[in-house]
Amino acid sequence: MAGAPDMMRGDEAFMRRCLELAVRGAGTVSPNPMVGSVVVHEGRVIGEGWHERYGGPHAEVNAIASVREPELLPASTLYVNLEPCSHFGKTPPCSDLIVSTKIPRVVVGCVDPHEKVAGRGITRLREAGVDVSVGILGEESERINEAFMTSHRKGRPFVMLKIAQTLDGRIATSLGASKWITGEESRLEVHRLRSRFDAVLTSSSTAVFDDAELTVRHCEGRQPLRVLLDRQLRVPLESKLFGPEARTLVFASADATEPARVAMLGSRGVEVVTVPSPSGRMSLQGVLAELHRRRVLSVMVEAGSSLAAAFVRERLADKLCLFVAPRLFGGDGLPSLASLDVLLPGQSVNLRFSGTRMAGMDLMIEAYFD
Ligand SMILES: NC(=O)c1ccc[n+]([C@@H]2O[C@H](COP(=O)([O-])OP(=O)(O)OC[C@H]3O[C@@H](n4cnc5c(N)ncnc54)[C@H](OP(=O)(O)O)[C@@H]3O)[C@@H](O)[C@H]2O)c1
Incomplete structure (x- = not known):
């Protein structure tokens, strides 16, 4: 025996x-x-x-x-x-x-x-x-x-920040240009990741700068819900994000939503939801609570420096997925994360590495927030 x-x-x-x-x-x-x-x-x-x-x-x-x-x-x-x-x-x-x-x-x-x-x-x-x-x-x-597990234990979706950056931690040049930092293999991996998440979330700034479609195109898989945080509804109606390939949900501030604009978005099948935006900042907790209510279990954040840092500062990020390209933009490029209010090393935000591998010429790093 x-x-x-x-x-x-x-x-x-x-x-x-x-x-x-x-x-x-x-x-x-x-x-x-x-x-x-x-x-x-x-x-x-x-x-x-x-x-x-x-x-x-x-x-x-x-x-x-x-x-x-x-x-x-x-x-x-x-x-x-x-x-x-x-x-x-x-x-x-x-x-x-x-x-x-x-x-x-x-x-x-x-x-x-x-x-x-x-x-x-x-x-x-x-x-x-x-x-x-x-x-x-x-x-x-x-x-x-x-x-x-996160959805049931924390009452909000699991949040992963995806960042494509240079080896010196830059996500765009000083002109705001970010296409393309990483190679084809990394970009294919991002499409695979999107297909496994219930939602991908971006900001008004990144939607205006990049005009990304945020769909799954280079691999098989389901289209995640696209979530746009656009407090003042300033993202142009012609943006690719509002294309018919996938559903889009826009979060806006209650005081900035003109009914005519909401109706125009509605005619394209885009739903607008309002959340509190005290002192000019949309409540990220409010956004996640609404997504949880809609049974969204997982969200991949594909945004720039400010919004990614806001998720970290508010302790609303669970995982980081970094695609690091072997190139440098130098100090005038946009850093991957805006201020985290860290003044002393002991105040750093700490993570645990969970995996690294090559994606073509780039390095893919996965880590969990403590
Ligand atoms: N390489 C990459 O992985 C990557 C990915 C995405 C973007 N990018 C680049 O990043 C640049 C944009 O970065 P960015 O820092 O300017 O913009 P961002 O972080 O994408 O978005 C900033 C916007 O997010 C909202 N926001 C900021 N802080 C917030 C908070 N605390 N709570 C709630 N909402 C908040 C505000 O939108 P409202 O004003 O509407 O409230 C703000 O204007 C572009 O150059 C783009 O190409 C690179």
């Missing part, structure tokens, strides 16, 4: 398979989480499944349905990267299904923070006599659903 370390290694290998299956739901399951599941009998995978689309059957349901020898279920282990649900949502509770199949052991990656689950799925299984192990590849399981 296998000892505890062997069993752990086996559990990790099957959980890794769950994570591989789970990411197949990227871009199609939000605002649901990405979940994969495998059913194992005596070390052999006899069933696999993943949550394929929002509102569709959960991973455990698909994994159990794929088992060709159901008589083996009462002697099998089910692996799943997120706690099985315990409530009636768009589908019946997965924990009840597992109990009904008489599967004796369930291995869970991490607990579901959803207020209707939050440990109840695990309790339901244990009460029915199922042996449940929790936390196998726990960190990785949390990480792949970081947007879902």
